[in-house]
Amino acid sequence: MTSKNSSSDKPVGVIGVGSFGTVIANMLAEKNKVIVYARKKEVVDEINKQHTAEGRPLSKNIQATNDPEYICERCEVLFPVISSSGFREVMRNFSPFLHPYHILIHGTKGLVLYLPEGKSIADVKQIRRSQICTMSEVILNETVVVRVGCMAGPNLAKELSEKQPAATVIASKYNEVILEGQRLLRSDKFQVYGNSDIIGVELSGVLKNIIAIAAGALAGMGLGENAKGLLISRGMVEIVYLGNALGGSVKSFIGLAGIGDMVATCNSTHSRNYTVGYRLAQGQSLEQILTEMDEVAEGINTIRLIKTFLEGTGMRAPITENLYKVLYEDLKIEEALQYLMKYPFNVDVDFL
Amino acid sequence: MTDEYIKREYDPILPKKDEWPVVKLSKSRKEFVQQVAKASKDRIVKITGDSVEILKEELETTLYREKLRMKQNPWVVDPDDEADFWKKVKSALVHLSAENNASESQQKAKYQEILERITDRYADEIAGNFKHSHYKLTRGIVTTGFSRLLNAARVKGIRSFFSKQYTLQDKIQIIGETDQLRDLASQGTIVMVPTHFSNLDSILIGWTISTLGLPPFIYGAGLNLFNIQIFAYFMNALGAYKVDRRKKNLPYLETLKTYSSEAIQFGCHSLFFPGGTRSRSGIIESRLKLGLLSTAIEAQRANYQKGIEGISGKIFIVPVTINYHFVLEAPGLIKDYLSLTGQERYYKESDEFSTSYKISKFLFKFFTKGSDISVSIGKAMDIMGNYVDEAGHSLDKYGRVIDCREYFLTNGVVTENHQREEEYTNKLGRRIVEEFHRINRVFSSHLVAFTAFQMIKKEHKKLDLFNLLRLPEEDIAIPYEDFKSTCQMVLDRIKELKAEGKVHMAPHLNQDMDTIIAHGLDNVGMYHAKRPLIRNADGAVITEDMSLLYYYHNRLDGYDLEKLFI
Numbered sequence: 001m002t003s004k005n006s007s008s009d010k011p012v013g014v015i016g017v018g019s020f021g022t023v024i025a026n027m028l029a030e031k032n033k034v035i036v037y038a039r040k041k042e043v044v045d046e047i048n049k050q051h052t053a054e055g056r057p058l059s060k061n062i063q064a065t066n067d068p069e070y071i072c073e074r075c076e077v078l079f080p081v082i083s084s085s086g087f088r089e090v091m092r093n094f095s096p097f098l099h100p101y102h103i104l105i106h107g108t109k110g111l112v113l114y115l116p117e118g119k120s121i122a123d124v125k126q127i128r129r130s131q132i133c134t135m136s137e138v139i140l141n142e143t144v145v146v147r148v149g150c151m152a153g154p155n156l157a158k159e160l161s162e163k164q165p166a167a168t169v170i171a172s173k174y175n176e177v178i179l180e181g182q183r184l185l186r187s188d189k190f191q192v193y194g195n196s197d198i199i200g201v202e203l204s205g206v207l208k209n210i211i212a213i214a215a216g217a218l219a220g221m222g223l224g225e226n227a228k229g230l231l232i233s234r235g236m237v238e239i240v241y242l243g244n245a246l247g248g249s250v251k252s253f254i255g256l257a258g259i260g261d262m263v264a265t266c267n268s269t270h271s272r273n274y275t276v277g278y279r280l281a282q283g284q285s286l287e288q289i290l291t292e293m294d295e296v297a298e299g300i301n302t303i304r305l306i307k308t309f310l311e312g313t314g315m316r317a318p319i320t321e322n323l324y325k326v327l328y329e330d331l332k333i334e335e336a337l338q339y340l341m342k343y344p345f346n347v348d349v350d351f352l
Numbered sequence: 353m354t355d356e357y358i359k360r361e362y363d364p365i366l367p368k369k370d371e372w373p374v375v376k377l378s379k380s381r382k383e384f385v386q387q388v389a390k391a392s393k394d395r396i397v398k399i400t401g402d403s404v405e406i407l408k409e410e411l412e413t414t415l416y417r418e419k420l421r422m423k424q425n426p427w428v429v430d431p432d433d434e435a436d437f438w439k440k441v442k443s444a445l446v447h448l449s450a451e452n453n454a455s456e457s458q459q460k461a462k463y464q465e466i467l468e469r470i471t472d473r474y475a476d477e478i479a480g481n482f483k484h485s486h487y488k489l490t491r492g493i494v495t496t497g498f499s500r501l502l503n504a505a506r507v508k509g510i511r512s513f514f515s516k517q518y519t520l521q522d523k524i525q526i527i528g529e530t531d532q533l534r535d536l537a538s539q540g541t542i543v544m545v546p547t548h549f550s551n552l553d554s555i556l557i558g559w560t561i562s563t564l565g566l567p568p569f570i571y572g573a574g575l576n577l578f579n580i581q582i583f584a585y586f587m588n589a590l591g592a593y594k595v596d597r598r599k600k601n602l603p604y605l606e607t608l609k610t611y612s613s614e615a616i617q618f619g620c621h622s623l624f625f626p627g628g629t630r631s632r633s634g635i636i637e638s639r640l641k642l643g644l645l646s647t648a649i650e651a652q653r654a655n656y657q658k659g660i661e662g663i664s665g666k667i668f669i670v671p672v673t674i675n676y677h678f679v680l681e682a683p684g685l686i687k688d689y690l691s692l693t694g695q696e697r698y699y700k701e702s703d704e705f706s707t708s709y710k711i712s713k714f715l716f717k718f719f720t721k722g723s724d725i726s727v728s729i730g731k732a733m734d735i736m737g738n739y740v741d742e743a744g745h746s747l748d749k750y751g752r753v754i755d756c757r758e759y760f761l762t763n764g765v766v767t768e769n770h771q772r773e774e775e776y777t778n779k780l781g782r783r784i785v786e787e788f789h790r791i792n793r794v795f796s797s798h799l800v801a802f803t804a805f806q807m808i809k810k811e812h813k814k815l816d817l818f819n820l821l822r823l824p825e826e827d828i829a830i831p832y833e834d835f836k837s838t839c840q841m842v843l844d845r846i847k848e849l850k851a852e853g854k855v856h857m858a859p860h861l862n863q864d865m866d867t868i869i870a871h872g873l874d875n876v877g878m879y880h881a882k883r884p885l886i887r888n889a890d891g892a893v894i895t896e897d898m899s900l901l902y903y904y905h906n907r908l909d910g911y912d913l914e915k916l917f918i
Contacts, residue, residue, distance in 0.1 A: 100758035144748045146759065175771045
């Protein structure tokens with residue numbers, strides 16, 4: 001395969017300029033021309049004039065646009081980094097301009113639920129696996145792009161923007177996508193691993209958010225490191241079982257995107273999911289918390305979705321189920337913890 | 353796709369036989385075989401990383417396995433000079449490894465020479481022997497002979513034997529996208545992928561192709577079928593090339609793939625049974641053998657590399673399902689399935705199709721008695737599983753025209769990337785399975801078999817499959833009224849699925865339930881010595897053979913209908 005030095009002529013696209021999108025755009029801009037897409041006209045103007053996105057600094061050689069056609073025409077490789085709630089809509093808007101030659105590597109950790117027109121999750125009792133889509137599955141559903149990858153791992157935006165050393169996993173069924181991702185992102189400060197189990201890697205990123213909420217809750221109750229160690233290890237077991245049921249492989253969950261990301265998120269007091277858990281433990285209600293947060297905590301949606309998926313499968317996921325009760329059924333967090341302590345686990349590790 | 357079948361005359365799309373790709377190919381058979389042998393050699397050299405050591409090892413393994421095959425599993429069709437050929441290969445290999453003073457490049461050349469001898473032999477072995485005169489004769493026999501039998505059976509009276517009231521098209525109903533198939537076949541290259549339940553399929557598909565006015569398709573037929581004279585004749589007449597499942601060595605497999613890929617690039621319409629062998633369980637194929645399928649993708653990429661971008665170089669995948677009330681080999685197949693527990697091994701070909709006499713007997717029964725067959729032609733797709741419009745353009749799910757070539761581009765250039773094409777093959781395989789379920793046509797016999805089996809299963813909830821199948825048949829009797837209402841429930845769900853475009857239904861399912869059940873019971877596995885379903889003296893529904901019932905029930909697997917019984 002010929003790898004022409006396309007980096008000089010073809011710019012790389014980043015879709016979305018949230019905190020993570022901005023970091024990715026800056027990292028890519030170290031070696032490549034970058035075009036970013038933002039929906040709002042004023043954000044586009046801000047980037048092009050002041051080189052900041054809602055206050056976050058952006059490299060000077062990054063150009064912004066709010067025209068999907070333009071960014072798709074100019075770039076062959078695009079990084080969608082948008083919230084999972086808006087992901088499907090954005091992909092639909094981009095779909096007419098995307099071609100089979102495009103490569104999409106997304107950095108979104110969430111799930112999208114495909115329900116019949118006019119129904120919401122509150123209306124359904126059960127959901128099938130085919131109705132739950134990871135972001136790569138959304139891309140495959142909504143567009144003609146097949147060469148899809150995802151980027152996941154312990155990548156806290158704040159630390160990356162300070163250029164602290166870190167690593168990520170690029171997962172794709174296509175080696176060429178992994179190689180392209182490595183070529184574009186790798187630097188002295190940033191290591192890039194490859195993995196062919198894209199579903200497993202995506203699920204790692206999604207499911208760890210549940211455990212992150214629990215970690216925040218433990219901290220909010222003033223508990224220490226023993227409790228956190230317990231949580232991370234039991235959380236791991238739960239992730240492996242859930243992830244397997246959804247089509248991921250065990251190997252991915254114990255990799256960088258799985259345990260690596262989970263340890264980072266469970267210790268990060270900046271993470272949104274952690275904050276949700278922390279505040280719950282302080283006695284705030286879900287409604288209160290939601291109104292005060294500007295960006296979504298993916299874990300909340302994930303818990304609800306996974307809980308509904310579990311109905312009727314005969315599977316148990318004690319941490320997820322108890323967090324669901326705390327979030328939606330007014331269970332006291334202390335009671336949930338009590339319940340977990342009494343839960344009859346007896347085998348430490350039974351998935352390897 | 354409508355449910356009604358269309359009975360009509362189709363003009364041949366290429367009236368002159370000299371224009372038929374398969375005729376052109378057979379005329380230049382010698383050159384083509386050489387081209388395949390050469391391309392296969394290059395391919396294997398590439399796979400072995402151009403290393404002498406690995407190539408040597410592959411050749412030695414091949415030799416070893418071939419010797420073992422000749423000793424343990426000889427067939428009538430095997431050529432006489434086989435032992436001789438491999439003896440020579442052996443002595444060449446021994447000779448070469450004893451030669452120490454040859455330089456590496458000399459050694460390499462010599463090993464590659466041996467390799468090419470092998471691929472040359474394989475390519476010649478695989479290549480078909482299409483003869484137009486045989487083709488015409490076969491077509492003649494099938495159409496006139498069978499329709500005489502058919503009319504003799506259906507039209508009453510002395511002159512019935514010469515009646516033209518019924519033609520084969522009444523017996524074997526062709527439904528679906530026949531016009532699109534004809535359109536595309538006259539412009540691009542078709543790869544037809546049918547489901548595979550019976551050895552009869554090859555002949556049926558051959559007949560369908562000729563009835564639709566299409567030139568013959570080439571296809572890979574199991575070499576074992578050539579053991580039987582009557583089949584060998586039909587196969588050669590229909591443009592078959594030979595696939596020997598005993599040979600699993602690298603040179604053979606690569607030569608086979610190269611043959612298929614080169615033939616598609618040559619413009620030959622091809623036929624693959626993507627399930628590999630006949631479905632042992634009666635379930636519509638869900639896991640496909642992807643080896644040959646990958647050659648369609650490879651050929652498409654090669655055409656783009658050669659700069660052929662229009663429809664003339666485009667490859668269209670057309671799924672086809674063949675729907676039966678009755679599969680002659682069912683008892684043997686299901687037995688295999690149950691005893692093999694899913695593992696593929698060598699199996700003995702000792703089923704009902706083992707002799708020409710038995711087949712003739714069956715064909716006579718088939719045409720003189722009831723039991724219709726239908727062949728559903730699915731919508732054509734590009735090699736990525738996108739539907740195509742009448743001009744052969746690929747469409748995305750919103751109907752936008754997309755350029756299939758772009759799937760192979762890297763930085764604007766068509767690139768060869770095997771890992772990518774492997775994934776594309778997986779994807780195409782999944783799409784074909786989806787389409788199979790969509791174009792599958794439900795018959796009354798499928799409905800009654802499915803319902804009866806599920807009712808028995810529900811009655812004995814605690815038994816696993818094997819114990820369930822071992823239930824004494826005399827203990828099972830389903831009261832007719834229960835059976836009728838349950839059939840109605842299943843049929844209602846099938847109608848819902850049909851409304852969602854997920855399956856098709858034969859028109860006889862639009863009658864009242866008593867008629868449907870009677871029709872179903874009459875037809876399900878009708879020529880088996882032990883019937884899967886009949887009614888006893890009290891009117892209750894009983895089975896004489898649980899395994900067969902399970903087999904026919906499996907036809908409706910994959911639609912989540914069993915959830916109705918929880």
